[in-house]
Amino acid sequence: MSVEYKVYRPKRILNKHKRPDHWFWTRYTAHPYIGCQHGCEYCYWRESKYCPYPDPEDFSRLIKVKINAPELLRKELSKVPVGVVGLGDYQPAEFRYRLSRQMLQVCLDLGFPVFVLEKSHNVLQDLELITAINDRARAVVSFSIIATPESPHYEHLKGFEPAVPMPPRRFEAMEQFAEAGILTGTSFMPILPGIYDDNENLKAVVRWTRDHGGAFVLAGGLTLSDKQKAYFLQQLARICPEKVPFYEHFYPQGSYGPPRSYWNRLGQKVAELCQKYGLSDRIPRPIIRGEKRAVNKRIAEHLAIKTYRLELAGERGYRIWAYRKAAWALDELEQDVRLIYERMGVKGLESIPSLGKKLAREVEQQIHREASERRSSAKCIETSERV
Numbered sequence: 088m089s090v091e092y093k094v095y096r097p098k099r100i101l102n103k104h105k106r107p108d109h110w111f112w113t114r115y116t117a118h119p120y121i122g123c124q125h126g127c128e129y130c131y132w133r134e135s136k137y138c139p140y141p142d143p144e145d146f147s148r149l150i151k152v153k154i155n156a157p158e159l160l161r162k163e164l165s166k167v168p169v170g171v172v173g174l175g176d177y178q179p180a181e182f183r184y185r186l187s188r189q190m191l192q193v194c195l196d197l198g199f200p201v202f203v204l205e206k207s208h209n210v211l212q213d214l215e216l217i218t219a220i221n222d223r224a225r226a227v228v229s230f231s232i233i234a235t236p237e238s239p240h241y242e243h244l245k246g247f248e249p250a251v252p253m254p255p256r257r258f259e260a261m262e263q264f265a266e267a268g269i270l271t272g273t274s275f276m277p278i279l280p281g282i283y284d285d286n287e288n289l290k291a292v293v294r295w296t297r298d299h300g301g302a303f304v305l306a307g308g309l310t311l312s313d314k315q316k317a318y319f320l321q322q323l324a325r326i327c328p329e330k331v332p333f334y335e336h337f338y339p340q341g342s343y344g345p346p347r348s349y350w351n352r353l354g355q356k357v358a359e360l361c362q363k364y365g366l367s368d369r370i371p372r373p374i375i376r377g378e379k380r381a382v383n384k385r386i387a388e389h390l391a392i393k394t395y396r397l398e399l400a401g402e403r404g405y406r407i408w409a410y411r412k413a414a415w416a417l418d419e420l421e422q423d424v425r426l427i428y429e430r431m432g433v434k435g436l437e438s439i440p441s442l443g444k445k446l447a448r449e450v451e452q453q454i455h456r457e458a459s460e461r462r463s464s465a466k467c468i469e470t471s472e473r474v
């Protein structure tokens with residue numbers, strides 16, 4: 088397929104979120120290209136709200152290049168508080184324009200942590216730069232992988248991901264990032280129902296991640312809507328036509344996909360497998376070196392994980408929201424939560440917005456847990472220094 092690049096100079100590059108998201112922990116995102124030559128047939132960027140072209144097929148053929156992305160990023164990041172920046176895009180356009188590399192350099196210069204979600208092993212070309220960012224702030228590299236060669240439907244993968252290097256190359260790259268001391272793992276998304284959601288594939292993705300130095304497997308589902316849905320069903324009919332009736336039934340008209348309970352069961356299975364193989368089913372939060380409110384952030388992470396667990400368990404909405412809001416409140420808190428507790432006890436914790444009596448107790452327990460973890464890690468350092 089011939090690819091056309093359209094170079095332009097946008098006015099802004101940085102998407103700012105009110106608070107870090109609870110999946111990737113990004114506070115900002117910045118994309119150097121619109122459109123993607125990797126051309127995954129399930130890609131949600133083909134939805135009308137993201138795709139700038141009337142024909143979803145053009146998404147992988149017409150690539151808009153934000154040629155001034157690095158200078159815009161420098162200008163915009165220098166005006167905002169430090170937070171994790173989601174960036175990096177190693178589709179073939181990157182070989183020509185090197186915008187992801189220049190944007191990483193900006194993050195390094197300004198001391199911003201980064202989160203890279205990547206489908207290609209080509210991210211390895213910036214391993215050194217990402218290692219330098221990790222040393223100064225933090226870096227996480229997550230590989231998007233939905234199947235391993237052990238999947239009974241592996242032969243279809245080339246159909247779904249026509250221009251992406253196959254998973255073994257991504258796992259090899261993961262291993263190199265892990266060896267460089269960078270937190271890495273798998274974004275197991277979107278899991279395609281009826282194709283890659285079988286126990287064999289779930290287990291193999293988790294095991295391959297563990298065997299290649301990954302620390303987490305983050306599972307997520309496939310959503311289908313408007314022209315992206317029509318496009319996907321068309322491609323499915325070409326790749327594995329026998330699955331079309333299943334998808335028509337599983338993704339009924341007017342819905343984004345199967346009921347929440349299906350995804351919850353899948354998330355639960357991945358969580359159990361991660362536990363079995365010693366991995367996390369959430370991305371551990373990257374906390375910038377020297378962060379003054381590190382304890383607030385770690386407790387916010389604990390509350391966010393709890394939110395996810397309640398979702399998987401099918402808990403009632405108000406309980407889920409109570410935890411989510413409490414996590415946000417801890418993130419937004421200006422003072423160190425330990426100082427509030429030291430000065431005012433649990434009553435002080437109760438005065439934090441969105442923490443009622445029950446959640447204040449939970450935060451109290453976490454403060455104690457943090458303190459005991461710090462004591463035992465200080466002891467380990469002391470012992471190893473003596474040895």
Ligand code: SF4
Nearest residue numbers: 123125126127130206
């Ligand atoms: S690599 Fe990501 S953005 Fe590119 S087509 Fe595939 S899913 Fe879409």
